Amino acid sequence: MRFITAHPEMLSPEAVEQCYMAGIEGVPWQTTNTLVESELVVESGTEESGNLFIAWPTKNHGKLMLVTGSLVPREAAYALEVELARGTVHRLRQYIALGRLESIPIPPRVSSLLEEATLLCGQAVTRQDDPPHAADPALESIERSLEAIEDLACWDGGELLRLRLNQQDASNILIGFTSSDQLAPESMPESLAGACNMSNVPLCWKTLCPDDETFDPDPPRAQLDWCERHDMKVMAGPIISFQQGNLPDWLNAGQVDFSALQSECRAFTSQCVKQFKDHVHLWHATSGMNRILDMTLSEEQSVRLAIDTVEVIRRHDQQTPVIVSFQQPWGEYLSRHSRDLSPIHFADALVRADMGINGIGLEINWQHALGSTRPRDLVAFANELDRWTLLQMPLVIFLSAPTGLPDESDVYFAKHVEQLLTVMLGRPSVQVVVWTQLQDTAENLPGRAGLLDSDGCEKPILQVFQQLSGQLRTSPVPLEPEQERED
Numbered sequence: 001m002r003f004i005t006a007h008p009e010m011l012s013p014e015a016v017e018q019c020y021m022a023g024i025e026g027v028p029w030q031t032t033n034t035l036v037e038s039e040l041v042v043e044s045g046t047e048e049s050g051n052l053f054i055a056w057p058t059k060n061h062g063k064l065m066l067v068t069g070s071l072v073p074r075e076a077a078y079a080l081e082v083e084l085a086r087g088t089v090h091r092l093r094q095y096i097a098l099g100r101l102e103s104i105p106i107p108p109r110v111s112s113l114l115e116e117a118t119l120l121c122g123q124a125v126t127r128q129d130d131p132p133h134a135a136d137p138a139l140e141s142i143e144r145s146l147e148a149i150e151d152l153a154c155w156d157g158g159e160l161l162r163l164r165l166n167q168q169d170a171s172n173i174l175i176g177f178t179s180s181d182q183l184a185p186e187s188m189p190e191s192l193a194g195a196c197n198m199s200n201v202p203l204c205w206k207t208l209c210p211d212d213e214t215f216d217p218d219p220p221r222a223q224l225d226w227c228e229r230h231d232m233k234v235m236a237g238p239i240i241s242f243q244q245g246n247l248p249d250w251l252n253a254g255q256v257d258f259s260a261l262q263s264e265c266r267a268f269t270s271q272c273v274k275q276f277k278d279h280v281h282l283w284h285a286t287s288g289m290n291r292i293l294d295m296t297l298s299e300e301q302s303v304r305l306a307i308d309t310v311e312v313i314r315r316h317d318q319q320t321p322v323i324v325s326f327q328q329p330w331g332e333y334l335s336r337h338s339r340d341l342s343p344i345h346f347a348d349a350l351v352r353a354d355m356g357i358n359g360i361g362l363e364i365n366w367q368h369a370l371g372s373t374r375p376r377d378l379v380a381f382a383n384e385l386d387r388w389t390l391l392q393m394p395l396v397i398f399l400s401a402p403t404g405l406p407d408e409s410d411v412y413f414a415k416h417v418e419q420l421l422t423v424m425l426g427r428p429s430v431q432v433v434v435w436t437q438l439q440d441t442a443e444n445l446p447g448r449a450g451l452l453d454s455d456g457c458e459k460p461i462l463q464v465f466q467q468l469s470g471q472l473r474t475s476p477v478p479l480e481p482e483q484e485r486e487d
Contacts, residue, residue, distance in 0.1 A: 002077035003040040003052070006135035010057050011035055014368070019054035020335035024070070026387070027342040028053070028335040038131075040080060047073050055374055056084060059139075061146045065374045067091065079128040081138035085121045088145040088377075092117070095379045096152070099386065104159045110152045117144035146377055153378030154419050160426030161471075170472040173425065174198040174233055174432040175465060177451060178398075181207065181219065183439050185226035187456055195451075195465035197472075198233035199223065200284065200398075200434045203272050205240075206248045215268075217275045224279045235434065236276055237284025238325065239269050240309045242292050258301055265305055269312040277317045282432070285309045288327040288363065290339075290346040299341055306350055314356045323396050324350060325361025328373055330384060344388060351391055359394040359431065366401035366420070367449075375401075382423050389429040396432040397424055400449040403461040414460040421468060435465070 001021070005011065016035045020028040021044045029050065032043045042052060052068045068083035069090050092114060096106065120141035127134035176198035179185075201223045209215055220236070227234050251264060273283070286309050289302045297305075306324055313322050326343040334342060341349065347360050365372040376384075388395060399420065403413045424430045440450035451462045 001042050001044075001052070001071060001073060003042070003080040003083070004077045004131045005038050005040060005080040006132045007081070008035060008038045011040065011054075015055040015063075016040065018332070018335075018368075018370075018374070019052065020332070021050040021052055023048055023050050025342075026330070028331050030338060031335055039077065049073070051087065052083070054080075054084075055368060056142075058146060059143055061143075061150070061377070062375065063368060064146070065376045065380070066142070067380070079124075079131045079134055079138075081131070081135040081142075082121075082124045082128045085117075085124055085138035085141040085145070088142050088149075089114075089117050089121045091379055091383075092145050092149055092152075095149075095383070099379070099383060100152075100156050101160070104156060107151060107155055110148045110155075113144045113148035113151070117141045117148065120144065149377045149379045150419065153382055153423055156382075157378075157419075157422035157424075157426035161422065164426065164428055165472070168428070171197075172431065173472055175469055175472070176200055176233070176235065176432065176434045177438050178202060178434060178436045179223040179226075180438040182441065183452070183456065185222045188226065188438075189452070189456070189458060191458060191462060191466065192451070193230035193232065195462055195469050196232065197469065198235060198281075198432070198434075199227050200235040200237075200436075201227070203237055203239050203276075204246055205251075205268055206246055208272070209248050209250075209268065212248075212250045215271045215275075220276065224276070228279070233281040234279055235282040235284055235432070236272070236280040238287035239272050239283070239285055239313075240265050240289075240305060241287040243288060258297070262305065262308060266308055266312050269309050270316065273313050273316040277320065280320055283313050283317070283320055283322045284325065284361065285313055285322050285357075286324045287361070288325070290341065290343045291327045291333055299339060299346075303346070303349055307353055307355055310350075310355050310357055321358035322356060323359040323361050324357060325363050325396065325398060327363045328371070329362045329364065329388065330373060330376075332374060333371075344391070347388075347391060351393060357393070359396050360388065360391055361396040361398055362388060363398040363436075364400070365436075365449075366399065378419060378423050381420065382427075385424065385427055385430065389427065393429075394431040395427075395429045396434065397430055398434050398436050399424075400436045403449055403451070403459050411460050414464050417461055418464045418468075421464065425468075 016033050019033055020031050021042055022028045029044045034041045049070045049072045051070055053065055055063050056066045057063045066084045066088060068087040120137045124134045124138035174197055176196045178200040201220050207219050286306045289306045292302050310322055326347055329343050331342045350357055366375050368374050401417055424433060435451060437449040439452040440448040440454040453459055
């Protein structure tokens with residue numbers, strides 16, 4: 001498909017390279033993308049109708065992955081800004097019609113913004129034969145839509161969380177952080193225990209098994225002891241992960257065939273469970289098996305390793321819940337790598353195997369770096385959570401996002417994370433939220449995502465967690481609907 005843009009300067013080379021088309025199920029197609037002067041060409045090799053997903057720098061909401069409506073293939077070029085405006089207005093209207101509880105009133109400001117966005121979109125559509133003149137109202141329409149989306153999604157999330165807390169025990173909701181070997185437990189601020197009620201203790205294969213004959217259980221012990229002293233729940237894992245830095249050097253050194261790799265994975269899993277099962281409340285079995293792109297493993301072998309890991313855990317521990325997690329839940333990597341299974345279809349295959357999985361983890365690294373989950377608006381975020389809820393399994397969200405940049409206020413980022421948390425926790429399917437980076441390090445600059453800065457000092461994001469935990473600890477008093485609306 002061809003798109004004409006009035007603002008080619010707003011499309012960075014990375015945005016062009018990473019944009020993609022997807023069909024009705026939202027699964028990305030493999031595409032080849034080029035931008036020549038003001039024309040963007042996205043070649044997918046299919047004649048099906050589809051939506052374009054592209055990172056667009058908005059005026060007031062940063063760079064977001066925006067989506068057009070469903071477009072039919074045709075010779076004539078589409079006006080990019082117009083189609084993005086049309087798609088954004090449509091998603092907002094669809095969310096209002098189908099994606100929320102009718103009993104929750106729509107704030108008047110949202111209705112006003114939607115009316116303005118719709119009018120501006122109509123002006124852009126009637127001028128689309130002249131893309132430069134259509135672009136201005138289209139971009140204004142996008143801004144109004146995004147304002148309405150932010151207001152409405154946060155309002156809905158807050159109301160849904162209040163309803164949830166009136167209907168279930170808040171102690172069943174776990175808010176946690178991932179421990180770090182780089183920060184000794186004795187150096188962790190006590191406020192972490194007040195802000196969180198659980199900790200994810202990593203079980204790094206490379207650390208625990210420095211050679212093929214050694215299993216050293218000491219590295220996680222300090223974190224486990226710290227959790228026990230502060231009466232915190234413990235998630236341990238992931239046990240099997242092929243992310244960089246997790247596999248031991250001795251396993252990477254030679255050409256290991258699948259049967260040997262399978263045997264080593266099972267042996268390491270068995271050792272972990274036997275060593276730590278008396279201290280663990282939730283096992284994180286595997287991470288990112290859907291996105292093993294730089295190894296010779298097939299999808300079938302990846303599924304087999306995930307099943308093996310859960311089976312070994314269940315052999316030694318039949319009581320503790322087990323989850324498996326998936327990277328890039330929207331499946332952006334599929335636009336560059338051929339795979340038969342999207343993330344949600346991979347998860348569905350494991351759930352249908354019925355071998356003892358108790359929950360599904362979504363790994364959301366909320367930034368535009370390659371391999372991350374590119375930021376969307378809050379309605380797109382809510383819709384994706386609802387899509388994964390269809391698996392009828394509790395959801396565990398592994399979340400990270402920038403919590404500070406050299407030229408930006410940390411408070412700005414804290415507010416954005418608060419919005420994401422509000423949307424997540426308003427959904428009963430989300431049982432656990434884990435912030436995956438405890439402390440800033442030199443390696444992750446400029447996209448710093450720690451709860452603590454590089455000196456170990458608290459950042460404003462930690463106050464968001466403290467306020468949220470305080471809300472969860474407070475037993476709400478049931479309210480009548482009239483009282484709720486007056487608040």
